Amino acid sequence: FGSAIPSTSDGLVRVCGPAASQLFMRGDPNDDGSANITDAIFILQYLFQGGEETTCLEAADCDDDGVVNLTDPVVLLNHWFRGGEGLAAPGLECGADPEDSLKSLGCCLHQSCVSE
Numbered sequence: 001f002g003s004a005i006p007s008t009s010d011g012l013v014r015v016c017g018p019a020a021s022q023l024f025m026r027g028d029p030n031d032d033g034s035a036n037i038t039d040a041i042f043i044l045q046y047l048f049q050g051g052e053e054t055t056c057l058e059a060a061d062c063d064d065d066g067v068v069n070l071t072d073p074v075v076l077l078n079h080w081f082r083g084g085e086g087l088a089a090p091g092l093e094c095g096a097d098p099e100d101s102l103k104s105l106g107c108c109l110h111q112s113c114v115s116e
Helices: 039-049 069-083
Strands: 006-009 010-013
Touching: 039 069
Parallel strands: none
Antiparallel strands: 006 010
8 A cells, every 4th residue: 555654533544645535525524425505514613613523624625725714614605605616626526636735634535435
């Protein structure tokens, strides 16, 4: 597996490197297989109320700027309710991040995309 290094957080094992699934759906940080209003709430709870950590920070980084912050739920809500720009690639389908910013946000294990 090359340089795969397992790490633990909240009882989850995350594997970085070539063995890890780096497919994810942007805007689906709660990993339920769809991006919707609950995902914006999930991000807000994570940021401001110590909510559950996502297994894929890239999914929460809706604008793909390399950080998860208040802009991300705003982008998601703007997309759904105001017809704003689409989410950054891979968008609302499982795919890899073309900007390769997965490395800047750490490992990405998005169970909804593993069987893809």
